[in-house]
Amino acid sequence: xxxxxxxxxxxxxxxxxxxxxxxxxxxxxxxxxxxxxxxxxxxxxxxxxxxxxxxxxxxxxxxxxxxxxxxxxxxxxxxxxx
Numbered sequence: 174x175x176x177x178x179x180x181x182x183x184x185x186x187x188x189x190x191x192x193x194x195x196x197x198x199x200x201x202x203x204x205x206x207x208x209x210x211x212x213x214x215x216x217x218x219x220x221x222x223x224x225x226x227x228x229x230x231x232x233x234x235x236x237x238x239x240x241x242x243x244x245x246x247x248x249x250x251x252x253x254x255x
Contacts, residue, residue, distance in 0.1 A: 195213035 192213045195211065195216070197212050198209050199212050199215060200207070200209050201215070
């Protein structure tokens with residue numbers, strides 16, 4: 174338990190240092206939207222979107238809907254999950 178708490182504290186410290194070093198405002202233009210936000214917030218948003226997409230694709234794959242021959246990279250020659 175003590176090592177887990179220590180690891181959480183180290184990761185929290187790393188996040189705080191990262192946030193303090195990336196406070197510069199950046200401009201984002203996408204289609205007709207134009208907005209500004211800090212670099213750290215942008216990186217966290219991109220990370221969150223990536224995690225969400227990975228979760229959704231993993232759920233799709235595990236649900237059985239993705240078990241069609243259109244995804245041969247998920248099956249070996251004996252039709253077993255890779």
